Amino acid sequence: MAQLNQANNASMQAEDSWQIGGITLHSRLFLGTGRFPNPYVQNEAIRASGTQVLTFAVRRINLDDPDEDAILQHLEGIDREGERPFIFLPNTSGASTAEEAVRIARLARASGLSDWIKIEISSDPKTLLPDPVETLKATEMLVKEGFTVLPYASDDPMLCRLLEEAGAAAVMPGGSPIGTGLGILNPYNIERIVEESRVPVIVDAGLGSAKDAAEAMELGADAVLVNTPVARAKDPAGMALAMNLAVQAGRLSYRSGRIIKRKYATASSGYEEYKIR
């Protein structure tokens, strides 16, 4: 059964690759690396998720204990022989202005690991909702500096259009505030963003379970980014696999074309005149 699944997954993903900034991706799940119980569980979850893109934050090194939180060294423990190396997507969390985000982005790139950057700018500690004006400003600045820019943004079709025009490599509208698990609060907006975007749409933030990931994909998103719902699940590796499958199921469902919703029943068997009476 597991082998059959893997074979199906492999063939389905092979014919459904997508691109960001000229890089071809086969998985449509981005995984965050925050708040896992420990590095071992995190590695199990990364493996189960099938992800190719991992997100990180940039912080000061604790110089009293320089190895603490050195997350990258734990990744070496993941056995992925024969598979493509991970793409690192650092974020600018902690920034509340465009200037602060640019500063963090430059530091992230100077690490030598990636020139991808997820812009995350928030000044409201209660909702962590992204600041649209500063996010647009930072997108313009970082595109000029040659970054592959993925802005985390509100689920606003107009804003996402402006971000695309500013040169974003993808747009990342939030489903609901970070870490809430409230799912996709405005599916209408996500659908409009998908319809209008010529760059990939990655639904980021607020997803709570596999059902939400499938919903995002059924709305036509190119990918989803999850962190908290996997890291804080009772069984993170189990939830990572569930997300992996949900993203694939949602994608296949979207491509296969769902039926139109109707108010009243339609019998599934037909053959009205042959009913046994």
Place this chain on the structure above:
Amino acid sequence: MTEIVLNGKKTTTDAKTVFELIQAYGLEGKPIAVEIGGEVVNREEWKEKQIQSGMTIELVHFVGGG
């Protein structure tokens, strides 16, 4: 001894260059980034860049995040 502000804390160091400072904390070869006075110091410049009294220096790395 040179007085600097390192990751927000006043401290003194014997390091003459950025590279020596990084060595002092056992961070050579690690995927870290360095900023002095708000400007990134690229890896290739670490050995030449002199540490001077009063500099504000940040040593950063990747941590878990979403």
